[in-house]
Structures are given as C-alpha cells and as structure tokens.
Amino acid sequence: MEEMIRVKGLQKKFGKFKALHDVTFTVNAGEVVGFIGPNGAGKSTTIRTLLGIIDRDGGEAKIFGKDVWKDSLEIHKRISYVPGDVALWGGLTGGEIIDLFIKLHGGGDREKRDYLIKRFELDPKKKSKSYSKGNRQKVGLIAALSVDSDLYIFDEPTSGLDPLMEAVFQDEVEKIKQAGKAILLSSHILSEVERLADKVVIIRQGKVVETGTLDELRHLTRSTVTLVTEGSVAGMASVNGVHDFKQIGNQAIFSADNKYINDILSEAVKLDVKKFEAVPPTLEDLFMRHYEV
Amino acid sequence: MKEKFARWSTLFLQYLKRDWKKIIIWILGLGLFSGGFVPAFEEIGKGQGLLGMYETMQNPAMISMIGPTPVDTAADYTLGAMYANEMLLFCGLFAMIIAALHVVGHTRREEEHGLTELVRSFRVGRQANSFAVAVEAVLINIVLALSISGIMVSFGADTISAEGSFLFGASVGMAGILGAVVALVMSQIMPTSSAATGSTLGIVGLLYIVRAGTDVSNVDLSMINPMGWTYLTYPFTENNWAPLGFAVVFCCVAVMIAFALEGGRDMGAGYLPEREGRGTAKKSLLSVPGLFIRINRGVMLSWLIAFAILGAAYGSIYGDMQTFLGSNEMMSQMFTLSGVSMEESFTGTIMMVMMGLVSILPIVIVNKLSAEEARGHLSQLYSTKMTRTQLYWTTVILAAVTGVVGTLLAAGGLGGTAISAMGDSSVMDMGDFIAAGYNFLPSVLFFTGLAALALGLAPRLGKVTYVYLGYSFVLNYFGGILDLPEWFSKTAVQSWIPRMPVDEFDGAAFAIMTVISIALMILGYLGYLKRDMMEGA
Ligand SMILES: Nc1ncnc2c1ncn2[C@@H]1O[C@H](COP(=O)(O)OP(=O)(O)O)[C@@H](O)[C@H]1O
Numbered sequence: 108m109e110e111m112i113r114v115k116g117l118q119k120k121f122g123k124f125k126a127l128h129d130v131t132f133t134v135n136a137g138e139v140v141g142f143i144g145p146n147g148a149g150k151s152t153t154i155r156t157l158l159g160i161i162d163r164d165g166g167e168a169k170i171f172g173k174d175v176w177k178d179s180l181e182i183h184k185r186i187s188y189v190p191g192d193v194a195l196w197g198g199l200t201g202g203e204i205i206d207l208f209i210k211l212h213g214g215g216d217r218e219k220r221d222y223l224i225k226r227f228e229l230d231p232k233k234k235s236k237s238y239s240k241g242n243r244q245k246v247g248l249i250a251a252l253s254v255d256s257d258l259y260i261f262d263e264p265t266s267g268l269d270p271l272m273e274a275v276f277q278d279e280v281e282k283i284k285q286a287g288k289a290i291l292l293s294s295h296i297l298s299e300v301e302r303l304a305d306k307v308v309i310i311r312q313g314k315v316v317e318t319g320t321l322d323e324l325r326h327l328t329r330s331t332v333t334l335v336t337e338g339s340v341a342g343m344a345s346v347n348g349v350h351d352f353k354q355i356g357n358q359a360i361f362s363a364d365n366k367y368i369n370d371i372l373s374e375a376v377k378l379d380v381k382k383f384e385a386v387p388p389t390l391e392d393l394f395m396r397h398y399e400v
Numbered sequence: 401m402k403e404k405f406a407r408w409s410t411l412f413l414q415y416l417k418r419d420w421k422k423i424i425i426w427i428l429g430l431g432l433f434s435g436g437f438v439p440a441f442e443e444i445g446k447g448q449g450l451l452g453m454y455e456t457m458q459n460p461a462m463i464s465m466i467g468p469t470p471v472d473t474a475a476d477y478t479l480g481a482m483y484a485n486e487m488l489l490f491c492g493l494f495a496m497i498i499a500a501l502h503v504v505g506h507t508r509r510e511e512e513h514g515l516t517e518l519v520r521s522f523r524v525g526r527q528a529n530s531f532a533v534a535v536e537a538v539l540i541n542i543v544l545a546l547s548i549s550g551i552m553v554s555f556g557a558d559t560i561s562a563e564g565s566f567l568f569g570a571s572v573g574m575a576g577i578l579g580a581v582v583a584l585v586m587s588q589i590m591p592t593s594s595a596a597t598g599s600t601l602g603i604v605g606l607l608y609i610v611r612a613g614t615d616v617s618n619v620d621l622s623m624i625n626p627m628g629w630t631y632l633t634y635p636f637t638e639n640n641w642a643p644l645g646f647a648v649v650f651c652c653v654a655v656m657i658a659f660a661l662e663g664g665r666d667m668g669a670g671y672l673p674e675r676e677g678r679g680t681a682k683k684s685l686l687s688v689p690g691l692f693i694r695i696n697r698g699v700m701l702s703w704l705i706a707f708a709i710l711g712a713a714y715g716s717i718y719g720d721m722q723t724f725l726g727s728n729e730m731m732s733q734m735f736t737l738s739g740v741s742m743e744e745s746f747t748g749t750i751m752m753v754m755m756g757l758v759s760i761l762p763i764v765i766v767n768k769l770s771a772e773e774a775r776g777h778l779s780q781l782y783s784t785k786m787t788r789t790q791l792y793w794t795t796v797i798l799a800a801v802t803g804v805v806g807t808l809l810a811a812g813g814l815g816g817t818a819i820s821a822m823g824d825s826s827v828m829d830m831g832d833f834i835a836a837g838y839n840f841l842p843s844v845l846f847f848t849g850l851a852a853l854a855l856g857l858a859p860r861l862g863k864v865t866y867v868y869l870g871y872s873f874v875l876n877y878f879g880g881i882l883d884l885p886e887w888f889s890k891t892a893v894q895s896w897i898p899r900m901p902v903d904e905f906d907g908a909a910f911a912i913m914t915v916i917s918i919a920l921m922i923l924g925y926l927g928y929l930k931r932d933m934m935e936g937a
C-alpha cells in the first residue's frame with residue numbers, strides 16, 4: 108500500500124523544552140487515522156512539522172514520499188489542512204475567506220463550495236469578526252473540503268461545533284473516505300474518531316505510546332464485568348486477571364483483563380452464576396489507561 | 401417608567417468598581433495633558449514669543465486646525481489666551497473620543513458579548529444599563545473638569561486666572577459629555593457596535609472639519625456647531641459660559657432621544673439594518689498581494705492622508721517664518737545656518753522630521769506580517785501553494801512602496817502649501833521640495849530593511865525598529881542645539897544624509913545606504929525561509 112504519511116522518530120524542541128521525543132506512525136492511502144492525545148501531548152506540533160510550518164530537530168517525516176520541509180511546495184498541492192483554532196481576518200466575510208483559500212490552494216470546486224456552505228448553515232455574507240468559534244471553524248472546514256486533495260489533515264476539527272454540525276462534518280469526512288482519500292484526524296476526544304478511524308495513534312508527552320486498529324487496542328484492555336452468584340462471590344477477588352474488585356452482597360463489579368477472560372469465567376461457573384454482564388472498554392477507558400501508565 | 405431604570409445604581413457602582421483603573425488613567429492622562437503644559441507654554445511665551453505665536457496663529461491654516469482666538473491685538477495675547485487658543489480644541493476633541501469609545505464599549509459591545517442579557521435576567525430595568533453608563537460618563541467628566549482646573553491653577557501663572565481655569569476644565573469636561581451622548585444615540589441606531597463606534601467618530605470628525613471652515617470664514621457660524629460650544633468659551637479672555645449652557649440643553653435632549661430609541665428596539669439590534677457583506681470575493685482579493693493590500697488598506701490610507709496633512713500644516717507656516725523663528729530662541733538656534741535663507745534651512749530640518757515620520761508606515765507594514773503570523777491568520781494558508789518567498793517579498797515591497805508614496809505626499813504637501821503661503825517671495829519651487837524629500841528615501845528604506853531583518857531573524861524584536869527610529873529622530877531633532885560629538889550624532893542613520901536644499905546631494909551616500917538597506921532585506925529573507933513560524937506558543 109502506498110504510504111501517504113511516514114513519520115519516524117520525530118523530535119522537536121522549543122528552546123530547552125522537548126515537545127516531541129519520539130513520534131512514529133504511518134498513514135496509508137485510503138486510510139483514516141485518529142491521532143489521539145490529551146492537550147499538550149504534541150498533536151499540533153507534529154502536524155505543524157508535517158506542514159512545514161516548523162522544522163524538526165530529528166527523525167524523519169515524509170508525505171507522498173517527499174521530505175516535509177524541503178519539498179513542502181510539492182506536497183501542499185495535494186493536501187488540505189484545517190488548524191485547531193481557525194483565526195480569520197475580522198474585516199473579511201466568511202465567503203471571501205473561503206474563496207481566497209480555494210484560490211490559493213488551487214483546484215477548487217464552486218458547486219462543492221456552495222453545497223458545503225448550505226450544509227454547514229454558514230452565512231457567508233457576515234464579517235468574520237462577528238462569527239463564533241464554531242462558525243470560524245466552519246469557514247476553515249468548508250474551505251478545506253471544497254478543494255480536491257489526496258490527503259486531509261484536521262487538527263481537532265470539531266472543537267466549537269455543535270453536535271448537529273459535528274455530525275455534518277463526520278458525514279462529509281465519510282464521503283472523502285469513500286472516495287479513497289487518506290485522512291489524519293487529531294482529537295483529544297476519543298468518541299470523535301471512533302466512527303471514522305481505521306487506525307488510532309495515541310500520543311502522550313511527545314511520544315507515540317500505542318498504535319493499532321480499535322479492535323487491537325481494545326484487546327489490550329479490560330472489560331467491566333458485573334457478576335451475581337448463588338454462592339459467595341468474595342472468592343473471585345483473588346482470581347488472576349481480576350482488578351478493582353467491589354462487592355455488594357452477592358453482586359460483584361470488577362474489571363477483567365481480556366486475556367484472562369476464560370479463567371475468570373470458569374471460576375465464576377463454580378459459584379452458580381445468576382447474572383453475568385461484560386461491557387467492552389470504551390475508548391475513554393482505553394485512554395485513561397494510558398494516562399495512568 | 402421607574403421600573404425601566406430599576407437597580408441602575410447597583411450597576412453603576414459595579415461599573416465604578418470594574419473600571420476604576422481605566423478611570424484613573426483616563427482622568428490623570430487627559431487631565432495632565434490638558435492642564436499640565438502651562439510651564440512649557442510659559443517657556444514659549446518668553447521674550448517676543450507671545451507676539452510671534454500670535455502672528456502664527458492668525459494664519460488661516462492654523463485657525464482651521466486649532467481654532468480662533470478672540471484677541472485682536474498681539475499685546476492682548478497673554479499666556480492664558482495662548483494656552484486656550486492652542487490647547488482647548490484638541491483637549492476637548494480627545495475627551496470626546498475617549499468618552500464615546502467608553503460608552504459604546506459599555507452598551508452595544510456588551511450586548512454583543514451577551515453580558516447585557518445576563519445582567520437583564522437579574523431584575524434590572526431594561527434601560528438601567530444605559531442610564532448607569534451615562535451617569536458614569538458624566539461623573540468621570542465632572543471629575544476630569546475639576547482636575548484640569550486644579551492642575552492649571554496650581555501653577556500660579558499670572559494670566560491663568562481661577563475663573564478661566566474652571567471654564568477651561570468645564571469646557572473639556574463638557575466636550576467629553578457631548579461625546580458620550582452622541583455615542584449613546586448612535587448605539588441605539590446602528591446595527592453593530594463597530595458601526596456605532598465608526599459613526600460616532602465620523603460625526604466628531606465631520607463636526608471638526610465643518611468648524612475648520614466656519615472658523616476661518618465666519619466664527620459666528622461655528623456657534624451652531626456642537627463642537628463649537630466647547631472651545632468658543634474663550635477661557636482667560638472673554639470667559640464666556642453661555643456655550644456650555646447650549647451644550648447642556650443639547651445633551652439633555654439627546655439623552656431623552658437615546659432612551660426613547662432604546663425603549664423601542666430589541667436587544668442586540670439597531671434601527672438601521674446590518675449591511676450585508678460580500679458572499680464571494682472580488683478577483684482583486686484572490687492573491688497574496690491582493691490579500692495584503694486589503695488587510696493593510698485602512699492603515700495605509702490613514703497614514704498617507706496624515707502625511708499629506710502634516711506636510712500641508714508645516715507648509716502653511718512658511719508665510720510667517722521670520723516672525724515665528726525670530727521669537728523663539730531655541731528654534732532659531734536650530735535653524736541658524738550662515739548664508740542660507742530661513743526657509744531653506746527650515747525645509748532641510750522639517751524634511752528630516754517628516755521623513756522620520758514617513759518611516760513609521762513601512763515598519764508598521766512589515767511588522768504586520770509577523771503579527772498575522774502570531775495570530776494564526778496564516779495557519780491554514782501555509783498548506784496551500786502560497787510560499788514564504790511570496791509572503792516575505794509581498795510585504796517588504798509593499799512597505800517600500802508606501803515609503804515612496806508617503807515621501808511624495810509629505811514633500812508635495814509641504815511644497816504645495818509652502819509655495820502658496822510664500823507667494824511671490826518664494827525662494828524654492830516644487831522640484832526643490834520633492835528632491836529634498838526623496839533625498840531621505842535611503843533612510844526610509846533602511847528602516848524598512850531593519851524591520852525586514854527582524855521579521856526574518858527575530859520576529860519578536862520587530863518593535864525594536866521603532867525604538868531605533870525614535871532614538872534617531874530625537875538625536876537629529878535636538879542634535880543641532882546640543883552640540884553632540886560627531887560619532888554620537890552618526891549613530892542616527894539620517895545624519896549620514898546631507899540636508900537638502902541647504903547641502904548638496906550626495907550620490908555616493910545615497911547609493912551606499914540603498915544597497916545596505918537591500919542587503920538587510922535579503923538577509924531577512926534568508927532567515928525567513930529557515931525559521932519556524934510562530935505558532936502554538
Ligand atoms: N511554539 C512553541 N513554543 C514553545 N512551546 C510550544 C510551542 N508550540 C507548542 N509548545 C508546547 O509543546 C507542547 C505540545 O503542544 P501541542 O503540540 O500544541 O499539543 P496538542 O496539540 O497535543 O494539544 C505543549 O506543552 C506546548 O506548550
């Protein structure tokens with residue numbers, strides 16, 4: 108498969124502060140990759156390096172097989188980007204700014220632009236200084252989605268959008284995904300990428316700590332089990348793979364390592380199970396685990 | 401009726417508590433500016449100073465700028481008369497503008513930010529906010545008026561009488577109240593807070609320009625201009641309190657109109673509909689130069705107009721130059737050069753001063769690019785075909801062009817009015833003025849280059865260019881009277897350039913400085929290609 112983005116051992120310092128220690132991941136053609144991490148983890152810094160806005164101090168960073176710093180011009184012809192905080196010229200209207208971006212990018216589609224303006228319910232005739240954060244974000248998104256690119260990079264794209272507009276955004280991204288484009292989607296909210304991402308890259312304190320499909324990552328984590336038994340449930344506490352054990356009468360709630368799930372089940376059966384519920388980890392749980400590490 | 405204003409006093413106290421720092425700066429700053437120049441004017445008035453000033457102030461161009469004096473003979477032109485003549489109109493103008501900005505800020509702008517909605521949900525009356533803001537503005541201006549009077553009296557100068565001082569202070573304070581009231585009315589009519597600010601300042605500007613005309617042609621007509629009621633009180637000479645009475649009546653009527661209008665409108669809306677902007681961009685915007693011309697347009701126009709007016713203002717005093725310079729020892733020392741006419745000598749110096757000011761605009765434009773960068777306006781554009789090369793050279797070339805145009809306007813404005821003021825006795829023609837201006841072009845380019853160097857290598861130091869400009873300016877301005885050592889004077893870049901028309905044009909210096917300036921720009925460019933954009937910090 109063609110590699111759209113290839114980042115290996117990326118490092119970046121701001122003065123003495125090392126914002127990126129070791130960032131490594133790839134985005135393949137036709138893939139949607141969620142780039143997840145808490146605030147300050149280094150998502151935006153990584154993305155700015157990819158766009159040639161800042162230069163790296165170490166490691167390798169390539170888009171379309173070209174160096175992101177030296178060949179940035181070649182690369183920019185085929186990518187679209189929306190920053191996390193879209194800042195606009197207050198004296199220009201949303202429509203003017205969208206047109207400007209499309210023109211400077213090249214390859215814009217007038218019909219697509221008008222369609223997206225309708226879809227996102229933006230008033231393009233208002234001066235942008237009167238726009239809310241969400242409306243500014245819409246201007247950036249409409250501009251980036253109106254042009255034809257092979258790779259789309261969105262840095263926390265939905266911050267400030269209301270849930271309805273967030274759904275519109277997800278729809279539109281789904282469409283470019285269907286068209287076989289690659290997408291890098293950063294977020295500190297995991298549920299935001301859940302629907303779209305084929306793969307997740309988790310970054311924490313400037314280091315990529317986990318990479319894989321959602322299923323693979325879920326495998327590494329624990330499910331929450333609620334168990335009610337006839338016999339005394341207390342014994343379950345000492346079974347391998349049981350954590351955070353809590354008991355109320357004959358009901359126990361604990362988290363279970365997915366790889367020990369068989370052992371746990373066979374122990375439970377001995378106690379005459381009345382009720383057994385296992386909830387798979389949400390992305391939030393998964394994320395919390397990386398926080399704790 | 402009463403419930404409409406319910407709890408205004410709570411809001412009022414709240415505002416005082418919130419604004420007290422701003423209020424102190426406002427009163428102290430404007431108070432000292434208005435009243436604190438008495439010693440400086442005493443200095444100017446020494447010897448033949450008052451006489452010279454009187455002659456200068458009779459010039460119609462001067463009257464149109466600072467207003468008339470009721471004094472008919474130079475002998476009656478006392479210190480107080482001069483102070484009121486030269487200071488009152490401008491102090492009132494400042495008071496008006498500050499009060500207007502304050503009022504729009506506390507009424508319409510807060511509505512737009514949703515603060516008023518919050519406040520209204522707490523059982524305060526519909527019009528309590530406007531009322532509280534109006535009371536606050538009136539109170540501030542009364543305190544301001546008293547402070548100004550106090551400051552002026554405290555100098556104990558001969559002709560600065562107590563009554564005159566109180567009238568002077570009251571006139572400035574009344575100007576502030578007028579500004580507040582106009583702003584209150586416009587806040588009701590206009591669709592947005594920026595439109596309210598714009599229209600208020602527009603009205604103030606219009607009144608100023610109209611009075612410039614009537615002051616010169618027929619002062620009685622200025623009396624029907626609300627702005628006239630502030631400076632035609634003639635403190636220290638006629639001490640005429642009547643205009644302030646007109647102003648009070650006017651304010652009461654205007655406030656009633658404002659409240660009636662507010663009672664009839666929805667929150668966050670005005671009586672005029674919001675003007676729709678363009679849904680699509682004009683072709684002229686759709687390029688890097690198009691964008692930068694557009695975002696710098698306001699600043700460029702206002703500075704360029706200012707240069708032309710400044711040139712014209714200096715040009716207008718050529719007619720009375722002999723009396724003016726003869727009366728002021730400090731000035732005449734600066735201009736005393738053997739073997740040249742006063743006018744030529746003055747041109748050399750004033751051109752240096754004006755070209756220092758013209759240098760500000762290119763620095764503003766170059767620094768604009770780093771401001772845009774730091775604000776994140778360009779973030780999304782970096783990922784397009786737009787290059788750093790385009791960004792940098794568009795900015796630097798635009799800056800240099802404004803320097804060239806600014807020079808033309810300043811020198812042309814000076815020459816045009818100077819030649820007409822001197823009439824038949826003119827010793828210079830337009831070509832002399834233009835040449836004297838462009839003679840300084842390398843210094844303008846040098847400051848542009850310095851700003852460009854900062855942009856490329858250390859964008860956070862962009863402001864340092866202003867500091868160096870200020871330093872050079874002061875050194876050149878006072879260098880002539882302070883008798884500084886040669887090497888020290890030479891640290892100011894303009895001192896490498898001979899002052900035309902007194903001195904001969906120096907082609908080598910001109911060329912070398914231009915080359916150095918271009919080299920600075922290229923160095924900045926190399927830095928700009930290499931450095932990180934300021935984002936995320
Ligand atoms: N230009 C900069 N100068 C100094 N520190 C920076 C700069 N940009 C980012 N940082 C720091 O680097 C870290 C990572 O920031 P960022 O990449 O913006 O995180 P994220 O986008 O994941 O929230 C933060 O600690 C931030 O303060």
Ligand SMILES: [Mg+2]
Nearest residue numbers: 150151191263
């Ligand atoms: Mg970020």
